[in-house]
Amino acid sequence: MKILVCISHVPDTTSKINFTDNNTKFDKNGVQFVINPNDEFGLTRAMWFKEKQGATLHVVNVGGPETEPTLRKALAIGADEAIRVNAAPTDGLFVAKQLAKIMQDGAYDLVIAGRESIDYNGGMVPGMLAALTNANFVNTCIQIDVDGNNVVAVREIDGGKETLKTTLPLVIGGQKGLVEESDLRIPNMRGIMQARQKPLHVVEAVSAANEMQTLSFEKPAPKGAIKMVDAENIDELIRLLHTEAKVI
Amino acid sequence: MSVLVYTESEQGKLKKVALEATSYANAIAALLNTTVTAITINVGETAELGNYGASKVLQVKNTSLEKFNAKAFADVIKQAAEKESAKVVVLTSSANSKYLAPLLAVNLNASLATNVVSVPESVSPFKVKSTVFTNKAFAVTELHNEIKIIELAKNTYGLKEKQTKITSEDFAPHLEDGDFAIQVQSVDKATDKVTIADAEIVVSAGRGLKGPENWGMIEDLAKVLGAATACSKPVSDMGWRPHGEHVGQTGKPVAANLYIAIGISGAIQHLAGINSSKVKVVINNDPEAPFFKAADYGIVGDAFEIVPKLTEKLKEFKANNA
Ligand SMILES: Cc1cc2nc3c(=O)[nH]c(=O)nc-3n(C[C@H](O)[C@H](O)[C@H](O)COP(=O)(O)OP(=O)(O)OC[C@H]3O[C@@H](n4cnc5c(N)ncnc54)[C@H](O)[C@@H]3O)c2cc1C
Ligand SMILES: Nc1ncnc2c1ncn2[C@@H]1O[C@H](COP(=O)(O)O)[C@@H](O)[C@H]1O
Numbered sequence: 120m121k122i123l124v125c126i127s128h129v130p131d132t133t134s135k136i137n138f139t140d141n142n143t144k145f146d147k148n149g150v151q152f153v154i155n156p157n158d159e160f161g162l163t164r165a166m167w168f169k170e171k172q173g174a175t176l177h178v179v180n181v182g183g184p185e186t187e188p189t190l191r192k193a194l195a196i197g198a199d200e201a202i203r204v205n206a207a208p209t210d211g212l213f214v215a216k217q218l219a220k221i222m223q224d225g226a227y228d229l230v231i232a233g234r235e236s237i238d239y240n241g242g243m244v245p246g247m248l249a250a251l252t253n254a255n256f257v258n259t260c261i262q263i264d265v266d267g268n269n270v271v272a273v274r275e276i277d278g279g280k281e282t283l284k285t286t287l288p289l290v291i292g293g294q295k296g297l298v299e300e301s302d303l304r305i306p307n308m309r310g311i312m313q314a315r316q317k318p319l320h321v322v323e324a325v326s327a328a329n330e331m332q333t334l335s336f337e338k339p340a341p342k343g344a345i346k347m348v349d350a351e352n353i354d355e356l357i358r359l360l361h362t363e364a365k366v367i
Numbered sequence: 368m369s370v371l372v373y374t375e376s377e378q379g380k381l382k383k384v385a386l387e388a389t390s391y392a393n394a395i396a397a398l399l400n401t402t403v404t405a406i407t408i409n410v411g412e413t414a415e416l417g418n419y420g421a422s423k424v425l426q427v428k429n430t431s432l433e434k435f436n437a438k439a440f441a442d443v444i445k446q447a448a449e450k451e452s453a454k455v456v457v458l459t460s461s462a463n464s465k466y467l468a469p470l471l472a473v474n475l476n477a478s479l480a481t482n483v484v485s486v487p488e489s490v491s492p493f494k495v496k497s498t499v500f501t502n503k504a505f506a507v508t509e510l511h512n513e514i515k516i517i518e519l520a521k522n523t524y525g526l527k528e529k530q531t532k533i534t535s536e537d538f539a540p541h542l543e544d545g546d547f548a549i550q551v552q553s554v555d556k557a558t559d560k561v562t563i564a565d566a567e568i569v570v571s572a573g574r575g576l577k578g579p580e581n582w583g584m585i586e587d588l589a590k591v592l593g594a595a596t597a598c599s600k601p602v603s604d605m606g607w608r609p610h611g612e613h614v615g616q617t618g619k620p621v622a623a624n625l626y627i628a629i630g631i632s633g634a635i636q637h638l639a640g641i642n643s644s645k646v647k648v649v650i651n652n653d654p655e656a657p658f659f660k661a662a663d664y665g666i667v668g669d670a671f672e673i674v675p676k677l678t679e680k681l682k683e684f685k686a687n688n689a
């Protein structure tokens with residue numbers, strides 16, 4: 120089985136979100152970039168397929184040279200090869216079209232992406248990729264097993280989960296649950312050394328029109344001050360929720 | 368060229384978010400000088416859509432669509448959009464709609480905007496505002512394609528009544544075997560519990576509760592409020608509560624009217640997931656807990672004393688206000 124894990128390169132979850140250039144650009148100053156958490160779960164599950172089922176494991180990112188340390192980290196965790204499509208990831212469909220080309224050229228059987236990137240929260244790349252390549256698609260995937268060409272996957276639904284049966288080729292939008300939090304891999308020294316020798320291919324983008332364009336950003340209005348209620352006066356809290364906030 | 372809205376249902380009944388999406392579609396239709404057509408799949412009673420501005424409903428009744436199937440549902444909505452020459456398709460942000468939206472976008476060659484929080488700032492050019500960076504900011508985006516798909520974030524627009532004369536039409540889309548390449552084997556869902564996605568009120572608890580055996584009082588509080596229960600990440604990581612209850616940046620978003628956080632410190636990753644809830648109440652015994660900076664109402668004190676008292680008082684309140 121050939122597996123491709125899509126890695127989006129995102130600000131660390133503790134990052135302060137600020138904008139520059141008249142609120143048109145994300146301010147990367149002092150921001151640490153990491154493997155998107157949803158992709159980290161997928162990568163660890165992919166390592167299981169590599170180790171237990173002899174799968175080949177490649178990772179891909181659509182982005183500029185600044186994302187290479189993130190791809191190297193994925194190689195250090197254990198991916199065999201990395202691919203960087205040299206283009207700014209301007210919108211979901213644009214990225215999906217780049218990934219579709221990589222998926223088809225490399226004849227991957229299983230593509231593991233994340234449910235969403237934690238930066239733009241598009242939640243669209245994996246589904247678009249599946250539709251463009253005519254592959255099957257399972258979103259919010261929390262469990263996946265592959266036997267030959269057959270796949271059993273579990274997807275999270277609102278209020279529960281659903282078990283699905285399908286076949287390869289398949290794209291998933293993965294998330295926490297694919298592996299346990301405690302099983303997430305951290306690169307070790309040996310992995311980091313080996314990663315330096317592993318191939319990181321840079322390929323040029325295919326041309327694709329921009330479907331949409333982000334014009335500007337804004338931050339939420341500052342919150343009003345909190346009202347503290349005395350622990351001995353719970354009636355007051357109920358009164359406030361009823362008459363002031365009108366939520367009960 | 369009406370605005371098409373996919374109105375979701377649960378066991379044959381329209382969901383509240385579907386009515387919110389219809390209200391929202393109606394606001395866009397007003398800007399475009401057109402009308403709203405709703406599409407329903409295996410829904411019994413659809414007249415209610417006329418209370419929120421839909422003037423036509425396309426009703427699909429098909430036994431092969433009894434279980435949700437993203438590809439098949441996307442195919443049905445695509446055919447409906449083509450029939451109506453819709454230039455705008457409105458979806459909700461439920462797990463199912465988020466699943467089918469990107470498939471539909473490719474099929475219709477449409478621009479897709481997700482987590483949209485308001486009526487378009489302008490329709491020519493078409494500009495929408497969405498949340499980004501997990502609710503830490505908003506972005507204004509221009510959609511270029513002729514057809515636009517909008518996923519409306521929950522609880523941002525609300526229900527707006529507009530009495531409209533509604534006509535109903537049976538719609539029989541053409542389905543192919545390929546639409547069913549994914550088969551549902553089993554569904555595991557508690558039907559007697561309010562889900563976080565649908566809840567108006569969410570009661571959430573963290574590591575401050577010390578152990579899973581103490582969740583009884585959280586369930587009791589949720590029950591009087593008709594609320595869903597949720598938790599912080601470490602709580603689900605330790606297996607005290609199911610993964611599906613974990614809210615935050617790496618868990619579920621909560622866009623409720625009221626979010627009650629008990630024994631949760633208020634880490635940035637937790638707050639990111641609940642920012643879009645309207646009113647936040649914090650109960651924590653540490654007056655320095657960061658959550659107090661992000662909340663509307665707070666009580667400093669021991670959850671084990673306050674929560675049972677609050678539940679009792681709310682029962683009285685409900686009895687008096689019933
Ligand atoms: C990459 C990454 C992603 C993350 N994603 C998420 C996420 O999506 N969601 C999430 O929740 N976290 C997430 N976290 C974890 C987050 O940083 C915090 O560790 C976590 O939210 C803390 O959970 P907590 O508030 O339950 O526990 P703690 O931080 O341990 O807080 C417990 C609180 O309970 C209070 N308390 C103790 N006893 C009582 C009592 N008797 N009565 C009242 N209050 C009491 C304490 O004062 C304290 O404030 C993430 C972390 C990382 C690194
Ligand atoms: N620039 C990118 N390069 C590679 N994969 C990406 C990129 N952007 C998104 N993805 C993948 O698609 C998933 C969902 O992203 P999004 O649709 O942007 O929320 C991510 O978790 C990644 O797996």
